[in-house]
Amino acid sequence: MNSLDNFILIGFPYAALCVFLIGSIWRYRSTKFKFSSLSSQFLEGKELFWGSVPFHWGLLALFVGHMSAFLIPRGVLAWNSHPARLLVIEIGAFIFAIAVLVGLINLIIRRLSSDRLRVVSTKMDYAILGLLLLQVITGLWIAYNFRWGSSWFATVLTPYLWSLLTIQPDILAVSALPWTIKLHIFGAYLIVFLIPFSRLVHFLVVPIHYIWRPYQRVIWSWSRTDVRNPKSPWSIKRPRNN
Amino acid sequence: MDIRAQVSMTFHLDKCIGCHTCSIACKNIWTDRKGVEYQWWNNVETKPGTGYPRKWENQDIYRGGWQKNGSGEINLRGAGKKRGLLNIFHNPHMPVIDDYYEPFTYKYLDLIESPAMDDQPTARPVSLITGKPIDIKMGPNWDDDLSGTPDYARKDPNLADLSAAEQEAMFQLERMAFFYLPRICNHCLNPACVASCPSGAIYKRGEDGVVLINQQVCRAWRMCVTACPYKKSYYNWHTGKSEKCILCYPRLEAGHAPACMHSCVGRIRYLGVLLYDADQIQDSASDDESQLVDRQLNMIMDPFDPEVIRSAQANGVSDSTIKAAQQSPTYKFVKEWGLALPLHPEFRTLPMLFYVPPLLPVMASLSEKNTEQADKADPIAKIWSDKWLYDTSTEELWGTIDQARFPLKYMASMFTAGDEGKVKTVLKKLMAVRIHRRRVTVGDIDDNKAETALKEAGITAEMADDIYKLTSLAKFNERFVIPAAHREQAIEMLDFAGDTKGSVGFGFTEKPTRGI
Structure with missing residues (x-):
């Protein structure tokens, strides 16, 4: 069991992180055209609503939840010190996970039942859907059977994750966890691993900058002001058309 | 005054014979590919009729264009920062493929490869998406020449303002009339597609005003499809990128007329440069509905006015472009003679394609x-x-x-x-x-x-x-006055000339920075 633990909890996470970082950057630089959410709403728009919307919003909430336990464990523990508040956060997270599950099942049914969608589906799309389904089910199972995950995540998993990040891996506490939790952890690393090879890259290009940019965009092939500035003959900014 | 140049078009509707040669010329050059078979960057509609995609003019369905809110500002009707980002997982007002038509072909080989039978072999229609046999429900120009029909002409969104009696009179067999409306991207001054793109992939070229989608930056958030009130931004279902009319910019840069214009049998199309005042865009697009046409025409400046020329030159508009603007047939139709009007100015995108209404x-x-x-x-x-x-x-x-x-x-x-x-x-x-x-x-x-x-x-x-x-x-040459593209500057559209200017031969193999 020890060598498997070492692989799942130390070896694989580093490999996944490296592959994710190098792979995503490499893919963004070399095959930028393929960076797309690959929306299939155009081929099937109605059922997508009941899949995509609960799935994405639920996932967003769960992601924020996991990240806050990782980034501010003390804050989470302080919040959880009151049983009522703990209940709120646990039940809330559970509801979001159910939303993800329902959305995901709808998305899988939709993709399998439509002739048009089968044409635009790749093997990786099915693999990702299956992996996500496994991840949500194990997550729900853990939340139900090993109560108050938000608290023990902050006390057991957060130190482990930080130990990984600081390159001093300490898996003593984590390796004692039940196998379902380990499966969930492994699933998470597998998803990170697969990001550069799948449509999941679209979350890396979430258009946050849209909030700040002006609505209209006009691009000149050369800067109209810089080119007339005698002070900057060698430092004219590169046009960003291409 | 911020004078810029716009390559702009005029379509003379009295001369359009509805032959669709423009559509075919465009299709053969640009959209004869997988994923865009259903896209007609240029299409010709019969009016009254529902058009392509069906009822595109009805913004209660598609929520395209801009609308004026209570405080007098304009915002995108179906997209924008808040609405667009909140609806990014499912865009509720986006047209789907059935609103256009499912592309199809026929199994022609069955006609010659069929074994001998009692009956003649047939070429069944098959979907170009799934490859399976389909029953064709719609096709390009499905309502061609069908004015007066209950399914098409009478569902025209433009009839909403007409009384029932007026509509009836219009569709009496003896009084019935129709005309053709060729449509391409309007290359608007206040483009809703540009404003709606969360990725910032869509932009207007400063030099000639052509609106383009950068295929490398498009991420299929598909807001432009909703935002364009003319439904001239299309989603390529195969590549997961949006595409639209590019006004044949590679042809324009080489001095050729766009394919649809070049091939026009009725010679209804005119293309020329307009000089406009970009400072007025915001105010013009936000004015009262009754003022929109006048405000838009007021933005178009006299290319002979010395002050306008000075301002244009300060903006880097080259002399050859100003000269082209002075000979522009579009300027004559739109400003000098006041014969051409924009299509649906109430969408507030300031479209730069003008129509001479049919007499x-x-x-x-x-x-x-x-x-x-x-x-x-x-x-x-x-x-x-x-x-x-x-x-x-x-x-x-x-x-x-x-x-x-x-x-x-x-x-x-x-x-x-x-x-x-x-x-x-x-x-x-x-x-x-x-x-x-x-x-x-x-x-x-x-x-x-x-x-x-x-x-x-x-x-x-x-x-x-x-x-x-x-x-x-x-x-x-009188119908198409195309400004020179300036090849000496054209390289700057792709590369930074400074890279080669200060270098020798094939340039530096290593970046010549100071120090290590």
């Missing part, structure tokens, strides 16, 4: 029996054997326009946001040109009447002659 369906065919105008017909009126009249005028100079068989309200809803007066002004000018030319060439209209017609229409005889010439005699 023919308005004036054609007065019935001898049921119109008082028929009694006042000129002696020169052509009276057909079945007692129908077809003429440019009756004794009352503008009788056929005042009692048009084709409701001006319909055209006003297309070209002037409901202002019938503006449509009437244009039609009177078109009619006056006809009366004037009839006097010149046939001579059976007395001078007095012709002069009155010109005067009341607000044009001079010289102007009428110019309109006539550019409408019917214009040669290729």
Whole structure:
């Protein structure tokens, strides 16, 4: 069991992180055209609503939840010190996970039942859907059977994750966890691993900058002001058309 | 004043014969690929009709364009920062493929490879998406020439303003009329597609105003499809990128007319540069609906005005472009003669494709029996054997326009946001040109009447002659005045000239930075 633990909890996470970082950057630089959410709403728009919307919003909430336990464990523990508040956060997270599950099942049914969608589906799309389904089910199972995950995540998993990040891996506490939790952890690393090879890259290009940019965009092939500035003959900014 | 150049178009609808040659020229060059088979960057619609995609003009369905809110500002109707980002997982007002049509082909090989049988073999239609047999429900130009039909013409969104009685009169078999509306991307000054793109993939080229989608940056958030009120941004279902009319910019840069314009059989299309004041864009697009057309036309500046030229030069507009603007046929139609109007100005995108509204369906065919105008017909009126009249005028100079068989309200809803007066002004000018030319060439209209017609229409005889010439005699180079693309600058569109300017031979193999 020890060598498997070492692989799942130390070896694989580093490999996944490296592959994710190098792979995503490499893919963004070399095959930028393929960076797309690959929306299939155009081929099937109605059922997508009941899949995509609960799935994405639920996932967003769960992601924020996991990240806050990782980034501010003390804050989470302080919040959880009151049983009522703990209940709120646990039940809330559970509801979001159910939303993800329902959305995901709808998305899988939709993709399998439509002739048009089968044409635009790749093997990786099915693999990702299956992996996500496994991840949500194990997550729900853990939340139900090993109560108050938000608290023990902050006390057991957060130190482990930080130990990984600081390159001093300490898996003593984590390796004692039940196998379902380990499966969930492994699933998470597998998803990170697969990001550069799948449509999941679209979350890396979430258009946050849209909030700040002006609505209209006009691009000149050369800067109209810089080119007339005698002070900057060698430092004219590169046009960003291409 | 911030003067910029825009390559702009005028379509003369009286001359369109609805042959779809433009659509085919465009399709063969740009959209003959997987994923874009259903896209017609150029399409020709029969009006009244529902168009492509179906009922695209009805923004209650598609939520395209801009709308003015209570505080007088304009925001995108179905997209924008808040609405767009909140709906990014599912865009509720986006048209889906069935709103256009499912692309198809026929299994032609079955015709020759079929074994001998009692019955003739058939070529079954198959979907170009799934490859499986389908029953074709829609196709490109499915409603071509079907004016008057309940499924298409009567569902035209422009009929909303017309009373039931007016609609009925319009669709009586004897009075029925229709015209063609060729459409390409309008390359707007206030483009909704650009504003709606969360990735910032869509942009307007500063040099010539062409609106383009950067395929490397598009991430399929598909907001532009909703935001464009003309539905001229299309989603490529295969690559997961949006695509749209590029105004054949590779052809333009080489001095050629865009394919749709070059191939136009009726020679209805004109292309030329307009100089406009970019400072006015925001105010013009936000004005009251009744002012939109005037405000947009006011933005277009006189290319002979020295101040305008100075400002244009300061903005880097090259002299050859200014010269092209001075000879621009579009400027003549839109500003000098006031004959061309934008399509659906109420969408507030400031479209830069202008239409000369059609006179023919308005004036054609007065019935001898049921119109008082028929009694006042000129002696020169052509009276057909079945007692129908077809003429440019009756004794009352503008009788056929005042009692048009084709409701001006319909055209006003297309070209002037409901202002019938503006449509009437244009039609009177078109009619006056006809009366004037009839006097010149046939001579059976007395001078007095012709002069009155010109005067009341607000044009001079010289102007009428110019309109006539550019409408019917214009040669290729007069219809398309394309500014030089300046090859010496063109490299800067792709590369940074500074990289090669300061270097030797093939450049540096390593970046020549100082130090390590």
